[in-house]
Amino acid sequence: MTTQSAPAGGPGLAQRRRLVTPIPGPRSQELLARRTAAVARGVSNTLPVFITAAGGGVLVDADGNSLIDFGSGIAVTSVGNAAPRVAARVQEQVAQFTHTCFMVTPYEGYVAVCEALNRLTPGTHEKRSALFNSGAEAVENAVKIARHATGRQAVVAFEHAYHGRTNLTMALTAKNMPYKDKFGPFAGEVYRMPMAYPLRWPGGPAACAGEAFETVARGIHTQVGEENVAAVIIEPIQGEGGFVVPPEGFLPKLADYCRQHGILFIADEIQSGFCRTGDWFACDHEGVVPDLVTTAKGIAGGMPLAAVTGRAEIMDAVHSGGLGGTYGGNPVACAGALGAIETMEAEDLPQRARRIGDIMLPRLRKLAETYPLIVDVRGRGAMIAVELADPDTLEPDPAATQQVAHACHIAGLMVLTCGTYGNVLRFLPPLVIGEDLLEEGLSILEDAFAGL
Numbered sequence: 536m537t538t539q540s541a542p543a544g545g546p547g548l549a550q551r552r553r554l555v556t557p558i559p560g561p562r563s564q565e566l567l568a569r570r571t572a573a574v575a576r577g578v579s580n581t582l583p584v585f586i587t588a589a590g591g592g593v594l595v596d597a598d599g600n601s602l603i604d605f606g607s608g609i610a611v612t613s614v615g616n617a618a619p620r621v622a623a624r625v626q627e628q629v630a631q632f633t634h635t636c637f638m639v640t641p642y643e644g645y646v647a648v649c650e651a652l653n654r655l656t657p658g659t660h661e662k663r664s665a666l667f668n669s670g671a672e673a674v675e676n677a678v679k680i681a682r683h684a685t686g687r688q689a690v691v692a693f694e695h696a697y698h699g700r701t702n703l704t705m706a707l708t709a710k711n712m713p714y715k716d717k718f719g720p721f722a723g724e725v726y727r728m729p730m731a732y733p734l735r736w737p738g739g740p741a742a743c744a745g746e747a748f749e750t751v752a753r754g755i756h757t758q759v760g761e762e763n764v765a766a767v768i769i770e771p772i773q774g775e776g777g778f779v780v781p782p783e784g785f786l787p788k789l790a791d792y793c794r795q796h797g798i799l800f801i802a803d804e805i806q807s808g809f810c811r812t813g814d815w816f817a818c819d820h821e822g823v824v825p826d827l828v829t830t831a832k833g834i835a836g837g838m839p840l841a842a843v844t845g846r847a848e849i850m851d852a853v854h855s856g857g858l859g860g861t862y863g864g865n866p867v868a869c870a871g872a873l874g875a876i877e878t879m880e881a882e883d884l885p886q887r888a889r890r891i892g893d894i895m896l897p898r899l900r901k902l903a904e905t906y907p908l909i910v911d912v913r914g915r916g917a918m919i920a921v922e923l924a925d926p927d928t929l930e931p932d933p934a935a936t937q938q939v940a941h942a943c944h945i946a947g948l949m950v951l952t953c954g955t956y957g958n959v960l961r962f963l964p965p966l967v968i969g970e971d972l973l974e975e976g977l978s979i980l981e982d983a984f985a986g987l
């Protein structure tokens with residue numbers, strides 16, 4: 536079989552949906568057979584089309600199909616795939632030097648990324664940052680720093696939380712399948728509290744913020760003891776757990792409570808950060824200022840990079856040599872981050888994210904009027920989801936969710952699912968997607984619901 540010559544990626548790629556074979560096509564199926572023989576089964580694929588180029592709002596596969604991208608590789612390529620500023624800086628850096636280990640001999644790119652993080656994350660206080668390779672590693676380090684700085688051990692996480700797949704972050708993650716099943720024993724001193732989930736709060740959405748906060752405060756008091764808690768960690772909009780948006784007031788109350796008790800407030804902005812929700816960080820929406828912020832995903836246009844940013848006195852509490860890693864803040868990844876951040880500022884991507892939300896939300900709300908199994912439309916900016924359940928009982932409907940996702944996939948629209956109950960369709964388009972493609976993607980979704 537001949538290999539199709541792939542077009543170059545980036546925004547120059549034709550911004551259109553085009554299907555020339557069934558999905559997945561013969562070339563992808565051939566690669567899938569090799570994949571199955573060579574790659575561990577535990578690493579799954581949402582949609583087995585093998586990508587050869589991507590850019591703007593499209594993914595091009597090995598059969599020459601062009602799909603609309605509503606996933607951004609899980610909220611990573613917010614600036615677009617192969618974004619010009621990212622590609623240029625990465626190419627320049629990779630030809631200069633690829634690695635020294637920042638802990639051995641430093642370089643400017645690492646410092647520049649930390650400066651940008653200190654400037655852009657919530658709050659005007661003095662900050663420090665440290666760089667790592669993955670979101671899970673950033674969360675692990677945030678917990679290490681919080682324990683060291685407070686001299687306390689307990690960490691409080693929430694129902695529906697997702698913080699990663701390493702041992703400590705599995706302990707922080709709420710959902711068993713597929714993330715934790717038979718991978719224990721898990722790290723200790725992790726306590727789980729109810730999440731302010733308006734749709735499913737027993738007392739109803741209006742009571743959710745106040746009641747959820749009281750439940751959490753009481754739970755910490757009775758089960759852990761405030762003085763034993765190093766940190767509370769929360770996603771300001773939950774990601775894998777179902778794009779749960781806490782009601783207004785919940786996060787500010789929680790942050791105030793932490794401050795009163797000497798507990799550090801860690802915002803895990805790995806999915807919600809870097810312009811995704813229409814603000815630079817989701818915490819900005821209610822003016823919440825965390826003590827520590829974890830970032831990754833959207834930070835570097837697809838290069839593997841993650842960070843912990845926090846109050847200078849907390850970050851600097853750790854002794855010299857206490858934090859690090861061989862590759863953390865790799866110079867090529869840092870170049871990617873500087874290109875991505877420059878793009879977000881130059882193209883005002885928070886504004887683009889808000890515009891995407893303004894287009895998507897009304898059409899999805901209209902869809903929910905037609906299909907009562909859409910029991911909730913939620914999210915902010917370009918982090919939007921619909922939850923599918925029985926409208927009377929709220930019994931989750933993961934089967935219909937899978938069916939809609941599959942119908943979208945074979946029609947050439949990349950969508951992702953999520954949720955503790957697997958009944959949430961989530962939409963994370965690149966922030967640079969064209970409005971025509973966005974509207975076309977929504978039409979495909981409407982057709983998918985019509986086909987249920």
Ligand SMILES: *Cc1c(COP(=O)(O)O)cnc(C)c1O
Nearest residue numbers: 669670671697698699774805806
């Ligand atoms: C993806 C994610 C992580 C883990 O990041 P990895 O880079 O996959 O380790 C942690 N927290 C949140 C909120 C995430 O969405």
